[in-house]
Amino acid sequence: MAQWLVIFLLPLAAWSGWWVAMRKEARMLRQNRSRAAYFEGLSYLLNDQTDKAVDVFVNMSALDHQTIDNQLTLGSLFRKRGELDRALHLHQQLAEQTTEPRQKRNIQFELGEDYRAAGMFAQAQSIFEALFNDQSEQRVMAVLIDVYERTGNWQAAQDMAQLWQDSGYGDKSRALGQYDCELAIEARARGDKGAAQAYLQSALGRDHGCIRANMLLGECALDDARYLSAIHALQSTADLSPAHIPELLPSLRKAHLAINQKDAYRSWLKELASRYDKARLQTAIADELAALDQPYEARVVLEQAVAGQRNPLLVWSCLRHHVPLEDHSEEIISALKPQTIYQCHDCGFRQQRPCWHCPACFSWNSFQAVLELKMEQR
Structure with a gap:
């Protein structure tokens, strides 16, 4: 009986050894093909043949899923270089071929970033909101706040910033106060004075030193012929920020003269x-x-x-x-002619009108008045 068992097991052992060896050889072959494709892609990149490089790296995903992270890095590089069409092409191809949930989520995030960089905020918002609903992730919340700001969706920006703050990711009180100011301006434009007043009070509750909220309270009071309230709000703003006094003076003069x-x-x-x-x-x-x-x-x-x-x-x-x-x-x-230029102290963006939200770096309350003197040629 033992002899028959040995005779039966010997072929089975031989076949098992052959199967393991073939598996190992197939794995090594895939790794070698993946490595060769990777270096082929790098060669195309060095020769500035980025289209061919993208095709090579996309095809690598069928060989080795570990290369997807490298391809995502490549797509980010394209985006930073301004080659948004190549970044979109790469990420769209990866999204169609990848099924693993974590990798698919990372690819969708990068695709949303491509749309955001291209100014296609509706597409970016759709992707990021889907990612957020699937999982409340810090990086998704950050980019959603930015997208809402850029599209002027102040209520959504405020809700997301409040959730960010409540989640312990950082203080957003200043930004929340600015969102209240934007919402107050919108309420004022549609004739809802009560809502505008409530938003401005909320802004001061979030950010006690909010200069913009005080200025808007003064301007609203002036428009409503509540001159004493206007004077109090505007002079309070002057005490908070002496640099803004020149902009406040015409309104203060109007209010004082109105009540003799x-x-x-x-x-x-x-x-x-x-x-x-x-x-x-x-x-x-x-x-x-x-x-x-x-x-x-x-x-x-x-x-x-x-x-x-x-x-x-x-x-x-x-x-x-x-x-x-x-x-x-x-x-x-x-011959000297002074000119007031407003410059963002975060990024250096300059323009001729005061601004609360920098259109270049999107910082809040970052503009300072800079005086320039020009010499006229006569």
Whole structure:
């Protein structure tokens, strides 16, 4: 019996050894083919034949699923180089061929990033919302907030930012306050003053130092002829951010004159002039005093300011208000033309109008006024 068992087992053992050897050889063959294809793709990339490289890397996914991560990296590289068509082509091909859930999710995310980079926000939003509904992931929440901001969907941006904050991913109070301000502007545009007021109060509740909310409260009060409320809100804004005072002064003048408080406004301007020595603010105060039919007081402010600093802007303002200058050539100085440029301190983007949301880097409240002097050629 034992002999018959040995006779039966010997062929089985031989066949098992052959099967294992063939499996190992097939695996090594696949690895070698995958490695060869990988280096072939790299060769195409080095020769700037990116179309052929994409085809090679896509075909590799049928040989070895471990290469998908490398292909995703390649697609990200295409996107960063601005080759969005190649990135989309690669990611779309991978999405059609991949069935493993984790890899498919990563491919869909990269495809959404391609659409976002191309400005196709509707397609990007659809992909990211599907990913978010499937699994609330931090990276998906971050890009959804960005997409909602870029498309002006402020309520959705606020909801997602609130969820981000509640999830412990980071403080979003400043952004939430800005979303409230945007929603208040929309409510105001459709005539819903109550909702606008509620949004602005919410903005201050989220971000106590929200300059924009205070300014909007003042402007809303001014539009509604609630002049005392407007003065309180705008002067509070001036205390919070002296750099914004020149933009506040016309509205403050309108509110004071509406309730016959010209003298109070003039006194407040003189107090500001004694408190701050910034040339732009001194010039704005002088202009306001002149608008109140107080040219003498405007000249006094400028004389005191220019005595302390020979700033070209002050010199130009002195000439406008007929303040005598002894040591300057009026022909040269009168050629100076100041211009206010607003520049983002995060990315350096510049434009001629103030802005709360940078169109280049999408930072909030990042613009600062920068004064430039240009010399006219005569």
